[in-house]
Amino acid sequence: MKEAYDCLVIGGGPGGALAAKTAAEKGLSVLLIEKRPAIGAPVRCAEGIGKEALAEFIEPDPKWVAADLDKAILIGPDGTKFTIGGDHAGGKVGYVLDRKVFDRELVWQAAEAGAEVQVHARASAPIMIDGKVSGAIIHQHGQTYEVRAKVVIAADGVESKFAKWAGINTTVPLAELETCAQYILNDIDIDERANLFYFSFDAAPWGYIWVFPKGHRCANVGIGIAGTKSGDGHRAKDYLDRFIAREFPNGKITELIVGGVSACKPLESTVADNLIVVGDAARLSDPITGGGIYNAMYTGRLAGEVAADAIKNGDTSRKALMIYDKTWREGSLGHALARNYAVKEAFIKMDDNKLNSIIHSMSDLSLDDISVKALVKEIFKANPWLALELPRLLRAL
Amino acid sequence: MIHIRRDVCGYCGACVSVCPRGALELIDAYLTVDETLCKDKCKICQMVCPLGAIVWEEK
Numbered sequence: 472m473k474e475a476y477d478c479l480v481i482g483g484g485p486g487g488a489l490a491a492k493t494a495a496e497k498g499l500s501v502l503l504i505e506k507r508p509a510i511g512a513p514v515r516c517a518e519g520i521g522k523e524a525l526a527e528f529i530e531p532d533p534k535w536v537a538a539d540l541d542k543a544i545l546i547g548p549d550g551t552k553f554t555i556g557g558d559h560a561g562g563k564v565g566y567v568l569d570r571k572v573f574d575r576e577l578v579w580q581a582a583e584a585g586a587e588v589q590v591h592a593r594a595s596a597p598i599m600i601d602g603k604v605s606g607a608i609i610h611q612h613g614q615t616y617e618v619r620a621k622v623v624i625a626a627d628g629v630e631s632k633f634a635k636w637a638g639i640n641t642t643v644p645l646a647e648l649e650t651c652a653q654y655i656l657n658d659i660d661i662d663e664r665a666n667l668f669y670f671s672f673d674a675a676p677w678g679y680i681w682v683f684p685k686g687h688r689c690a691n692v693g694i695g696i697a698g699t700k701s702g703d704g705h706r707a708k709d710y711l712d713r714f715i716a717r718e719f720p721n722g723k724i725t726e727l728i729v730g731g732v733s734a735c736k737p738l739e740s741t742v743a744d745n746l747i748v749v750g751d752a753a754r755l756s757d758p759i760t761g762g763g764i765y766n767a768m769y770t771g772r773l774a775g776e777v778a779a780d781a782i783k784n785g786d787t788s789r790k791a792l793m794i795y796d797k798t799w800r801e802g803s804l805g806h807a808l809a810r811n812y813a814v815k816e817a818f819i820k821m822d823d824n825k826l827n828s829i830i831h832s833m834s835d836l837s838l839d840d841i842s843v844k845a846l847v848k849e850i851f852k853a854n855p856w857l858a859l860e861l862p863r864l865l866r867a868l
Numbered sequence: 869m870i871h872i873r874r875d876v877c878g879y880c881g882a883c884v885s886v887c888p889r890g891a892l893e894l895i896d897a898y899l900t901v902d903e904t905l906c907k908d909k910c911k912i913c914q915m916v917c918p919l920g921a922i923v924w925e926e927k
């Protein structure tokens with residue numbers, strides 16, 4: 472580890488990896504630190520991503536593509552199903568990844584591009600000079616280092632401590648933190664080309680249950696519920712165990728993972744002097760699906776580009792970095808997040824009777840477009856009463 | 869006093885993200901609490917944990 476770099480990236484997830492890779496490709500000296508001893512483990516993810524989204528960054532590789540999907544099936548509280556994609560999907564829809572391998576591949580690419588990578592290296596505080604972030608205190612193998620950087624990119628995921636230490640409020644409201652548990656289940660009967668989403672207030676309050684195939688008779692089976700719905704006897708794992716006892720009583724559990732996904736609005740500002748916040752740390756996971764791999768990669772890459780330009784121009788002030796915030800917020804990512812937040816607010820609190828009637832109204836339809844926008848438009852078409860209940864949402868679509 | 873059951877905790881960070889005091893942190897293989905920061909004992913972390921790894925021990 473050197474004493475100073477152009478760019479210091481905190482966190483070795485998809486956001487940090489893309490930031491480090493991009494910054495290194497642009498000619499910056501880059502240090503990426505990851506506090507866990509192994510990149511990507513333990514996994515905190517259901518590993519689903521859209522094919523088109525992934526293609527913006529990397530060619531799919533059988534080493535880390537676990538399953539190739541052509542449809543998503545939404546299942547209502549009474550078991551009624553609504554399928555999106557299938558024969559109409561034209562080879563689109565998505566993949567389920569093997570993130571232990573995927574995340575490592577992304578970090579390897581950053582290293583190949585010239586970034587220095589240090590694992591089991593944890594930032595414990597920013598170095599602040601005149602109230603501005605100027606590097607970080609880093610602990611590794613019992614040693615403490617002071618590392619200076621012109622720009623720090625905080626890609627420290629759901630914990631988001633680094634930006635908090637630098638004075639940005641990153642705390643997620645309890646009601647907007649989806650608390651999650653997931654098993655890898657083996658030896659189960661599933662459609663290996665379909666992602667399943669179960670919606671039910673009773674079975675997954677203010678959240679949903681997912682079954683994402685990972686190959687032959689194997690799937691990620693998990694649940695997210697709102698933090699406010701969690702407590703003794705009714706935690707994410709309790710709900711998941713109940714679901715599995717009902718749907719997959721003979722499944723064999725070969726892995727347990729847990730995690731938190733934010734479903735809140737993004738940080739009010741994702742930049743400060745010499746600091747850019749990306750991915751989950753900036754609270755950029757999707758408020759409906761919880762998906763955040765793409766959003767982290769997209770903002771990571773953008774942060775690397777903006778950092779390189781700012782350093783070249785000799786101005787890394789908040790004002791100079793603001794172009795990062797503006798670009799994602801006013802672009803399609805920011806719009807999708809704002810719309811999906813509104814959709815979430817509208818639908819999350821519905822009881823099972825309403826959810827049933829919505830899914831019933833959809834069950835005869837077929838939809839090729841898997842986007843949330845297309846889906847919600849169809850839901851409004853099939854349920855005219857919703858327009859009365861949610862006029863603002865309809866206008867926002 | 870807050871007590872973290874290390875044998876239950878899955879090292880996921882959900883509690884860290886909701887702690888309004890910034891009192892929690894994943895350090896090496898463990899969740900760690902800074903008792904000097906956790907002043908109001910809001911117990912949000914205890915609620916949110918997907919596994920029930922945080923328990924309260926009344927002093």
Ligand SMILES: Cc1cc2nc3c(=O)[nH]c(=O)nc-3n(C[C@H](O)[C@H](O)[C@H](O)COP(=O)(O)OP(=O)(O)OC[C@H]3O[C@@H](n4cnc5c(N)ncnc54)[C@H](O)[C@@H]3O)c2cc1C
Nearest residue numbers: 482484485486506517518519594628730750751762763764
């Ligand atoms: C149960 C669950 C299911 C999910 N399912 C999906 C899904 O199907 N599809 C999808 O797209 N998204 C999903 N997500 C969200 C997705 O996992 C995240 O959005 C994504 O990993 C965000 O990437 P990131 O790079 O921002 O953060 P992360 O991948 O979380 O990486 C952050 C890294 O920073 C490290 N770090 C933290 N603090 C420090 C420090 N002080 N010093 C050094 N390193 C530090 C952490 O150890 C971590 O490795 C899911 C999340 C959960 C919890």
Ligand code: SF4
Nearest residue numbers: 877878880881883917
């Ligand atoms: S939420 Fe629970 S499992 Fe996750 S880090 Fe906190 S105590 Fe551990």
Ligand code: SF4
Nearest residue numbers: 887889906910911913
């Ligand atoms: S009780 Fe509240 S302040 Fe204390 S550690 Fe838990 S969430 Fe943080």
